Amino acid sequence: MNLKEYGYNDFFAAQFAELELPEQLIPGRVTAVFKHVMRVVSADGEHLAKTKSSSFRDALRTDWPAIGDFVALESHPSDTSLIHKVLERKSIFLRDDPDPDMPPQVVAANFDYCFLVNSANDDFNINRLERYLTVAWNSGANPVIVLTKADLSDKLSYYMDQLNAAAFGVPVFAVDSISGTGLDELRSLLSPGETIVLLGSSGVGKSSLVNALAGEERMKTSGIREDDARGRHTTTHREMHLLPSGIIVIDTPGMRGLGIGNAAAGLEETFQDIEEIAQQCRFGDCSHHNEPGCAVQDALENGTLARKHYANWEKLRKELAYNERKNNILLMRQDKQQWKAISKQHRAKPKKKV
Template identity: 55%
Template sequence: MILEKYGFTSFFEEQTVANNADYGRVTAVFKDSYRVITEQGEFLAKLKRGNFYDLSSSSLPAVGDFVEVNIDFSQTVQIISVLQRKTVFSRMNKDSEEQLIAANFDYALIVMSLNHDFNLNRLERYLTVAWDSGASPIIILTKADLVADLTSYTDQLEAVAYGVPTYYVDNLSHMGFEALEHDLKPRSTLVLLGSSGVGKSSFINALAGKTLMKTSGIREDDSKGKHTTTHREMHLLENGWIVIDTPGMREFGIGLNQAGLETTFSDVEKLTEHCRFNDCSHTKEPGCAVQEALTDGSLSMQHYENWLKLQKELAYHARKNSPALARQERDRWKTIQKTIRTQYKKRPKNK
């Protein structure tokens, strides 16, 4: 079966489809069409508009989605519905709108290069959404051949990504790939996340054992590269793995990924359980276990500050997506402003 090679399992097969409909998997998303692989071949498909009243991103097909399609060779192939997802990765844009990136993957490979792109704050963002997606995160550090001593990177990763499998690789010499390939389960779907110029396309070529993706060099002054991937696309490798490549994303919002945030910052979350006050803000209250850990050096200040930043971002998106929370926040600020005005009026006037 073709779809079996593309990750089709009993989880999807047991979901009911319409009469005379076929299963398919979305392998690429374009502006107004989708490329879908089915048992009858690969087609460009359109949405059956009457079945998609909600045109929000989370309701539309994403790369990796299994869908039911109506194949009529005399007409345009139509996507009738999206089957239930096992895992999903999305990000929040500046307007607090969810943007779906990929679905139904087993591993989320966070690709960073050991040059100017290495950024712990960005890594924590990726880990937050990766954990929340339901898949297993893996860290891939490319250009390892350029680093003589990896100890400093290992120490930094232990502080923010303890327990997450990490592989140091070189795409050209294939260094580090043997261990990675040994640990990946056969016929798994992998989604690659990372900024432009980190070597995602070169990594896919190295994993495939041949050139599948166009690659470009990086600027020596800032290590930034061009966008060699312009849309989300799936590739079936000869060794059986299914890879979803995504355009480079240097910054993105974590959205409403509370569970992912708690997992990424599990060390900080555990500390908060030992604070003296239940409503501790973990900034200046007495008996704060988080502040004590910062003082004795067992908690990194950078790790803590990024946790605070992402907590605020999470609360912001929660308010944007919940009228009740937004109203509550407005009322809170009205109370604060009223208190300030009252205190100002009570101040003695200078004679």
């Protein structure tokens, strides 16, 4: 199997060549993540793998292998292979752990495009899109907005106007996976060997989009509930698909709750219109609430800035500030635990006799 078909390029090959690794190790890529094991692809084909315990004993949670990662692999095709090291990532998508005391989770790595999938029905939510855009801009990849079920909507123009207003230059495609509307335009954006990750809530049509791009059924699909237009979970784990066109797709389970983590750069990019207005405020430390000479409040009063857009910006700014404080506390706890372990080891060492 040719790993280049799975996106292995000069960026990763150069890293692998520079590492001082045992000769038996080969490059591989993680193509699926299950509860206790992963699936990898390498020159030896596709098979199961797990981490080598001694290599990841002291590793941070975000340094463990995730779907899309390129790894140094001890290959055992007839058994379970061992992952020794994760190569440097060129992009990464993180989400907050439901447990506030835990660090973020890596959802996917090493993708070129982040497809933010929305559906043209009553589940359309512009605030959710701005949240996804914030995370996507922070990932290091290029965001693309995909509006699915376009042929079923009588409000398509309204949805497209909403998306284009929020996107600030991000490409927006309206597609229908059943009829094929808009798929050719979407395919023209992509080249063989490139990886895309699909992000969106349940029922927006991610699995149907994968099947349409592949030209065959790769993913199970289900309908939507008629009472609220929301879908049922069809993807239960993260999985990679190599399509006949040479495009690589990472599908992820639907996520209604998505924290922005520490995506400060992504927040600035998503709300660049407000950031530009804020530069005109009289005071550099303006909180954009009640200060005199606040350009943001002036824009709200004269209608050049939408209050809903501003409210979502405020909400995500507070979330970002909270996450930064939480991250500092977690780091302090980790440092404290590390020094406790070092002190314990030091006390356990036998004293030299004089």
